Amino acid sequence: MSAPGARTAGAELVLGVDVGTTSAKAGAFDRHGTEHAAAERPYALREPRPGWAVQDPEEVVRAAIAALAGAVRAVRERGGRVAAVAFSSAMHSLVALDARDRPLTELLTWADTRAFAQAERLRAEHPGLHARTGTPPHPMAPVAKLAWFGEHDPSTLRDARRWVGIKELLLARLTGAWAVDHSVASGTGLMRLADLDWDEEALQFAGVRPEQLSALVAATAQPGELTAGAAGELGLPAATPVVVGAGDGPLANLGVGAVRPGVAACSIGTSGALRLMVERPVVDPAGRLFCYALTPGRWVVGGAINNGGVVLQWAGEALAPDLGAHAEPELLALAARVPPGSDGLVMLPYLLSERAPHWSALPHGAYVGLTRAHRREHLVRAALEGVCQQLALVLASLRDAGNEVREIRATGGFARSELWKQMLADALGMDLAFPAGHEGSAFGAALLAMEALGMVDSIDHAAGLVATGEVVRPEPAAAGTYAGLLPVVAGLYDALEPSFRLLRERGAGDARGSL
Secondary structure (H helix, E strand, C coil): CCCCCCCCCCCEEEEEEEECEEEEEEECCCCCEEEEEEEHHHCCCCCCCCCCCEEEEHHHHHHHHHHHHHHHHHHHHCCEEEEEEEEEEEECCCEEECCCEEEEEEEEECCCCCCCCHHHHHHCCCCCCCHHHHHHHHCCCCCHHHHHHHCHHHHHHHHEEEEEEEHHHHHHHHCCCCEEEHHHHHHCCCCCEEECCCHHHHHHHCCCCCCHHEEECCCCCCCCCCHHHHHHCCCCCCCEEEEEEEEEEHHHHHHHHCCCCCCCEEEECCCEEEEECCCCCCCCCCEEEEEEECCEEEEEEEEEECCEEEEEHHHHHHHHHHHHCCCCHHHHHHHHHCCCHHHHHHEEEEEEECCCCEEEECCEEEEECCCCCCCHHHHHHHHHHHHHHHHHHHHHHHHCCCCCEEEEEECCCHHCHHHHHHHHHHCCCCCCCEECCCCCCCHHHHHHHHHCCCCCCCCCHHHHHHEEEECCCCCCCHHHHHHHHHHHHHHHHHHHHHHHHHHHHHHHHCCCCCC
């Protein structure tokens, strides 16, 4: 796929909008995967209390509309035509709305871990929900967040007319319709995988009624036309098709063309993930993986990790403040001085607790094996290796659950570093193919709209659009070192879990760094 700037005059384009954790991005794509225009608007992620990670829902909606309007202007200036609009969003968000559909609460993001106790109770008292809903019991999940409101803010739970995610709020502002796609809904912990309907046991635990939730629809559904006000603000005809879209995780697989059996998508940005598209719901009996819907016959299994690039950021601030605010190249150069395995030093990179494969807000980061011989370059490299090894645990979980992974397409900010790319290939023990050109959830959303409009036969079209460029192959000696250390890394969580629990009980467990 090519970057913005291709010939646009007369082109029929689809706008994909990705409402992410810290910004909204809109891109205009043709059926060949060429991006003709793009716009982005940032917004704040705040942590007013330890464990809380919230946003102003109105600010996020305004930013998403502004990004969409900016992309529309760019398309029109170049003589193109917008054929449809579709949406991607970060999963697991939650906001309460009053009787006039105004926010009663801040927007709780996936990173909000205040519902730790409720998630632990969910795990202990409702063990069958993970298998039925595909969502691991974790504070990220709205099912746990709703239970938190029931215990800590019951008046809001009582007064709320609706409970929605950020994409539902945005779509309602644009069309007046309240709809949630199966993909985002399957990340709430409230929807059954088998029949794509709300789960009574989950609703009872959460303390909500079905009528307080949005209507469940397919990712390719068109909930309604743009309102007159929204059409005027965006500069689009009211009849422009609006497609619901899906969650950013499943759509990220589309964005890199990882749609065929055995082809996984791996990313390391601020956080990280490893996901595989499958043709039927698959739930890991050991509870290490999620399973989210996308379209009929397409589901995404895998795991996300909380700690990716944020670990390198922390290393710069805590271990090398003398290198300055933009020390990434210097930090990576330090790490390069140390051999694979960091001379016996292992880091558990749980600075922001962890999701896959343990799905717990309990753990903290830890260095194990530290000796007098280790220097800060060892600590930096071990931190990066810890991130890669965590993704290796997710890969092992995918395979243990019976899934074949024969190809990995990798993206994210880590790809700026040759060292980090090689380290991940070595830790996973597999070739990493890096897409050439644009990739992302906005393009995945656009592809869903193209399928809905008949512009492409199916989302399988993505596999032929996304060419791979660089391929990084594992170095046998380093891969052997990491394979030997992986059982150590896997065992350390279980060994330290009682200590993590004691630290939380004594109040030390709430000291979280910034996201």
